[in-house]
Amino acid sequence: MACSSSQDPYQQTSAALGEQVIYQAHQQWQASNQQLASSAQAFCQAEQSLEQTRADFLQAQHAWAALQPLLIGPLNEGNRAWQVQFWPDKKNLVARQVKQFLKANPEHTLADVQSGSVVVQGLSAYEYLLFDQDVDFTEASHKQRYCPLLQQIAVNQQQLADDVISQWQGNEGMLAQLTEFPNQRYAEPLEALTAILQAQVISLDGLKKKLGTPLGRSEKDSVQPHQAQSWRSQASLNNLSAELSSALALWQGVDQHALRSLLGAEHADLIKQIDAAYLQAQNELAAFKQPLTVLLGDEQQRQALFKLYESFDRVHRLHEDELTLALGVQLGFNANDGD
Numbered sequence: 155m156a157c158s159s160s161q162d163p164y165q166q167t168s169a170a171l172g173e174q175v176i177y178q179a180h181q182q183w184q185a186s187n188q189q190l191a192s193s194a195q196a197f198c199q200a201e202q203s204l205e206q207t208r209a210d211f212l213q214a215q216h217a218w219a220a221l222q223p224l225l226i227g228p229l230n231e232g233n234r235a236w237q238v239q240f241w242p243d244k245k246n247l248v249a250r251q252v253k254q255f256l257k258a259n260p261e262h263t264l265a266d267v268q269s270g271s272v273v274v275q276g277l278s279a280y281e282y283l284l285f286d287q288d289v290d291f292t293e294a295s296h297k298q299r300y301c302p303l304l305q306q307i308a309v310n311q312q313q314l315a316d317d318v319i320s321q322w323q324g325n326e327g328m329l330a331q332l333t334e335f336p337n338q339r340y341a342e343p344l345e346a347l348t349a350i351l352q353a354q355v356i357s358l359d360g361l362k363k364k365l366g367t368p369l370g371r372s373e374k375d376s377v378q379p380h381q382a383q384s385w386r387s388q389a390s391l392n393n394l395s396a397e398l399s400s401a402l403a404l405w406q407g408v409d410q411h412a413l414r415s416l417l418g419a420e421h422a423d424l425i426k427q428i429d430a431a432y433l434q435a436q437n438e439l440a441a442f443k444q445p446l447t448v449l450l451g452d453e454q455q456r457q458a459l460f461k462l463y464e465s466f467d468r469v470h471r472l473h474e475d476e477l478t479l480a481l482g483v484q485l486g487f488n489a490n491d492g493d
């Protein structure tokens with residue numbers, strides 16, 4: 155889609171970020187779910203290894219993590235995000251509800267999955283099936299019991315992604331609504347940029363929660379490894395990295411159209427601060443070479459994780475407080491507030 159000829163920098167930025175950052179990430183997420191559906195079928199028909207099936211899941215999970223700072227429009231509506239991933243799971247509901255669902259629906263269909271709890275519909279349940287010690291796919295009885303659900307979750311995710319992408323397309327789709335104004339969703343470009351920035355800020359706040367919860371920041375300094383977002387697949391830090399990279403993509407943008415480029419010369423110091431904060435957080439995150447659950451058991455590494463948390467906090471605060479002020483943006487309610 156061609157960008158509008160308008161010279162309004164807010165409109166140009168909204169259109170560019172919409173097409174080249176946000177929509178592209180949605181397409182990558184859709185592709186990962188198409189692969190997930192093919193992967194589950196191949197595995198259950200004994201045409202693919204468990205190792206490859208796990209790798210395909212990790213890719214889908216990574217693509218979903220990358221979408222977190224970009225959750226505007228269709229994915230942010232209709233409870234869809236919960237249908238993709240259930241977290242936080244403070245009471246191990248994923249394991250319990252998968253077991254309860256299979257007991258109540260031994261001959262379940264895709265319709266049973268889609269009409270059931272969101273806990274069994276998405277990636278968290280898929281991760282449980284592939285990685286939990288209670289499930290052993292090398293046993294024929296386990297494969298027979300769990301494979302139908304594995305396939306149905308994958309198909310459900312593919313259908314959900316296809317539905318979301320369809321709502322991005324067309325003359326009145328989400329991509330058009332980030333490009334031409336006014337429209338049914340946004341009266342002006344500033345409104346669209348406000349939605350983009352709000353999604354980014356909520357995600358950056360969520361990064362702190364995803365690291366701080368297993369670190370035990372709110373539980374009297376007691377580590378909680380099973381509260382990590384992807385503890386079964388040991389992909390927690392990799393997914394945090396994907397999320398941080400997408401937040402950075404909104405800041406840096408493409409072809410001179412970015413949140414960063416909307417700031418004038420009078421905000422040169424703020425630009426330097428945000429650039430430096432992202433770089434520090436990325437470098438600290440990249441320095442960890444072991445899974446989060448392992449790092450939590452090492453006091454020295456745990457202190458380094460606290461330092462990473464502070465770096466996440468700095469990136470978040472610079473956006474929520476300083477960047478919004480500089481851009482003249484007023485953020486609305488943050489669903490993470492008060493958690």
